[in-house]
Amino acid sequence: MNFREELHVVPGAPVDLAGRDPSAKPGVPGDKAKTKTALDEMGEELASLQDRLYAEGTVEGNTRRILLVLQGMDTSGKGGVIKHVAGQVDPLGLEIASFKKPTKEELSHDFLWRIRKRIPAHGHIGIFDRSHYEDVLIVRVRELVERSIWEPRYDEINEFERELTEDGVTLIKCFLHITYDTQRERLLARLDDPAKRWKFNEGDIDERRRWDDYQAAYQDALRRCSTEHAPWYVVPSDAKWARNWVVGNLLLETLREMDPQYPDRPDLDDADLKAKLAPPN
Numbered sequence: 001m002n003f004r005e006e007l008h009v010v011p012g013a014p015v016d017l018a019g020r021d022p023s024a025k026p027g028v029p030g031d032k033a034k035t036k037t038a039l040d041e042m043g044e045e046l047a048s049l050q051d052r053l054y055a056e057g058t059v060e061g062n063t064r065r066i067l068l069v070l071q072g073m074d075t076s077g078k079g080g081v082i083k084h085v086a087g088q089v090d091p092l093g094l095e096i097a098s099f100k101k102p103t104k105e106e107l108s109h110d111f112l113w114r115i116r117k118r119i120p121a122h123g124h125i126g127i128f129d130r131s132h133y134e135d136v137l138i139v140r141v142r143e144l145v146e147r148s149i150w151e152p153r154y155d156e157i158n159e160f161e162r163e164l165t166e167d168g169v170t171l172i173k174c175f176l177h178i179t180y181d182t183q184r185e186r187l188l189a190r191l192d193d194p195a196k197r198w199k200f201n202e203g204d205i206d207e208r209r210r211w212d213d214y215q216a217a218y219q220d221a222l223r224r225c226s227t228e229h230a231p232w233y234v235v236p237s238d239a240k241w242a243r244n245w246v247v248g249n250l251l252l253e254t255l256r257e258m259d260p261q262y263p264d265r266p267d268l269d270d271a272d273l274k275a276k277l278a279p280p281n
Contacts, residue, residue, distance in 0.1 A: 003027025003246065004253065007233040009226035015219045020234050022177045025242040027249065032241045039245050042252055043088035049255035050125060052262055054093035057123015059263045063168030066258075067119065067126045068251060071133050072176030073214060074204045075186035076237050077244075078129045081176070084244040085251060086127055095120045098129040111135040111153065112160055119169065125251075132157055136221050141213045154224040161230040170258065171230040172250050175222060176237040180211055 003026040009015055029038045056062050070078040086094055097118035106114045112132055120126025136153050139145055161171060187204060190196040207214070226232035233250060237243040 004233070004250065007235060007246070007250075009222045009232040009234060011226050011228055011231070013223070015223045015234075017177065017215050017219055017234070020177060020236070022179050022182065022236045023238040024236040025239060026236065026246060028242050028245050032239075035241050035245050039084065039088075039241075039248055042245075042248055046088045046248070046252055046255065047090060049252070049258075049260060050089040050093055052260035053125070053255065053258065054090070054123045055262045056260045057093075057121065062263075063122050064170070064258065064260070065120045065122055065124050065126065065168060066170050066172065066251070066254060067128065067164065068247075069128045069131045069133070069171065069173040070176065070247075071131060071137075071174070071218075072237065073178060073183055073211075074201075074207060075183050075190075076176035076178045077240055078176065080240055081174075081244060081247050082127055082129065085248045086125070088248070089125065093124050095124050095126045096129065097126065099131060099134060112156070115160075119164065122168065132160070133221055133225075137214065137217050140217050141210050154221070157225050158227055158230075161225075161227070165229040170254060172254055173226075173230060173232045174235045174247055174250065175218060175232060176243060177234050178237045180208075182238045183208065 006026045025035075028035045053064065053066070056064060070081055072078060082096060086096065095118070099114070102114065115128075115132045118126070118128070136150055136157070140147075140150050164171065187200070187208075190200045222232045222234070235243055235246050235250075
């Protein structure tokens with residue numbers, strides 16, 4: 001079993017997050033130092049493949065792109081993944097969207113309205129820091145709407161993601177899995193570190209009291225929305241360095257399988273252009 005199979009949520013299968021070890025390090029090449037070095041070395045190939053994907057996207061009719069969805073409890077490391085993995089590629093071909101509490105305008109539309117607006121352009125890699133899944137997670141746990149409203153959204157999400165894949169989007173959905181104790185340690189660390197203290201939100205403590213409810217909501221979302229065309233991966237995230245390597249490799253393997261190519265330019269007359277670029281006599 002390779003590391004991706006180990007993380008994969010089999011479509012329709014029961015999901016037991018308590019049975020998945022958040023401290024596991026599937027496929028990592030060694031200890032912390034060695035893995036960080038491997039992640040840095042991965043950057044060159046990631047950047048090259050992304051450059052080819054971006055070039056492909058300039059060709060009319062080529063709609064291929066990637067959407068990396070990051071979900072997880074507070075402090076699970078969504079921002080860290082963006083910094084250490086997305087930071088390896090050219091920002092010109094990168095689109096990052098962070099979904100916070102919906103605005104009044106967003107609430108006046110269907111829950112997918114604000115999501116559709118942020119789907120990456122052709123040839124781009126898009127990253128969602130939280131996503132459309134908030135509407136079957138916090139909305140459910142906080143009872144912001146009736147069950148009769150959020151319950152049908154699982155099927156709506158599956159149909160939406162099928163539409164995306166049919167339009168050239170490859171989805172990589174990662175649930176960053178941490179323990180209750182790890183979250184406590186990271187929240188305390190924010191209080192003690194002047195550079196992170198500004199991040200502390202007392203609302204996180206209130207959300208933490210609903211830990212079990214969130215775990216149940218995540219289990220249902222993973223079970224009901226991991227599909228052949230848009231699978232979920234449960235990424236052990238207690239060790240930040242291992243988490244970053246795993247997500248980086250999911251992205252790298254996906255790009256390798258896509259095998260993007262630089263477009264040919266048969267419209268260019270090389271001889272004529274080279275003559276025009278020749279230095280004057």
